[in-house]
Amino acid sequence: MGSSYTVQYVRKAGGPTPGQVQQEVEAILQGIDQRFSTYRSDSLVGQFNQLPANRCQAMPADVLQLVRVGEQLSRQSDGAFDLTVEPLLDLWGFGPQAREEKVPDARRLAQVRERVGYTHLRIEGQQLCKDAGVEVDFNSIAAGHAVDLIVARMQALGVESFLVEATGELKAMGRKPDGSAWRIALELPRDDLQIAQQVLPLEGYGVSTSGDYRNYFEENGQRYSHTFDARLGTPVAHALAAVTVLAPTALMADGYSTLLLILGPEQGWRFALEHRIAAVFVNRVEGGFVSRATPAFNSIAGK
Numbered sequence: 001m002g003s004s005y006t007v008q009y010v011r012k013a014g015g016p017t018p019g020q021v022q023q024e025v026e027a028i029l030q031g032i033d034q035r036f037s038t039y040r041s042d043s044l045v046g047q048f049n050q051l052p053a054n055r056c057q058a059m060p061a062d063v064l065q066l067v068r069v070g071e072q073l074s075r076q077s078d079g080a081f082d083l084t085v086e087p088l089l090d091l092w093g094f095g096p097q098a099r100e101e102k103v104p105d106a107r108r109l110a111q112v113r114e115r116v117g118y119t120h121l122r123i124e125g126q127q128l129c130k131d132a133g134v135e136v137d138f139n140s141i142a143a144g145h146a147v148d149l150i151v152a153r154m155q156a157l158g159v160e161s162f163l164v165e166a167t168g169e170l171k172a173m174g175r176k177p178d179g180s181a182w183r184i185a186l187e188l189p190r191d192d193l194q195i196a197q198q199v200l201p202l203e204g205y206g207v208s209t210s211g212d213y214r215n216y217f218e219e220n221g222q223r224y225s226h227t228f229d230a231r232l233g234t235p236v237a238h239a240l241a242a243v244t245v246l247a248p249t250a251l252m253a254d255g256y257s258t259l260l261l262i263l264g265p266e267q268g269w270r271f272a273l274e275h276r277i278a279a280v281f282v283n284r285v286e287g288g289f290v291s292r293a294t295p296a297f298n299s300i301a302g303k
Helices: 018-036 044-050 061-076 086-092 106-113 142-156 250-263 267-274 295-301
Strands: 005-009 055-058 121-124 127-130 162-166 169-173 182-187 196-202 206-211 216-219 222-225 240-247 278-285 288-293
Touching (some): 005 142, 018 044, 018 142, 061 121, 061 127, 061 142, 086 106, 142 162, 142 206, 142 250, 169 182, 182 206, 206 250, 240 250, 267 278, 278 295, 288 295
Antiparallel strands (some): 055 127, 121 127, 169 206, 182 196, 206 240, 216 222
């Protein structure tokens, strides 16, 4: 995943040692890499992406599960969120097959857009099929899925209180030894400094923040982020710098934070209210940032 992970847990007598937990967690992450990595040609996703149109490939249950989650998010967002944006990421310079970060010409963009669209995917039994030369990219939800798998494994090991984080997505269960809640800091979306915007006590929720402030390039004074609106084939261009989502699973927190970032400050806000999503939106304004939280977020945060 090109990132890091942390696991903090309260160890009881007879509970797993840190070495045992590390071994279990890294086995899960290696499995995620072998199934979902777009940077490995031998991963299951890498193999599927190399298939021509009108071909199918057998997939494990969790890959098919994430395809269904992606389809749900695509339908809910009228196609703005899409798991098949991999060719666009490469074209604009953000993907594993990228050559350089630059704005593509209109002809090349039109050609690549013909290979993008979640409706080109279908599930047949235990197989994932494509009717066009699409390439899937699960990076918008795979990390949340990894966190959920680690959470399930920690519980199976008999651990009741822990905080799991992978690539910034996280989930907390139980409480610390002194009885207090796990506390996580929401970062102000600046690319120069790490500043805590808000500190949140957390139990039983997955947390994900999506933003455009770390992975972007500039050309002719215009900022282009790695977050794409699949309906347009271009990076998002609006004032929403970051959005944090709380959800019962890290997978859905991960997916919805990406979806809301794509939709932007107005459309995303309306979507969050309509679907009762616990979210904080951080918008760029002259001289800084302004944040606002949905009622669902405030009720969880105790405000």
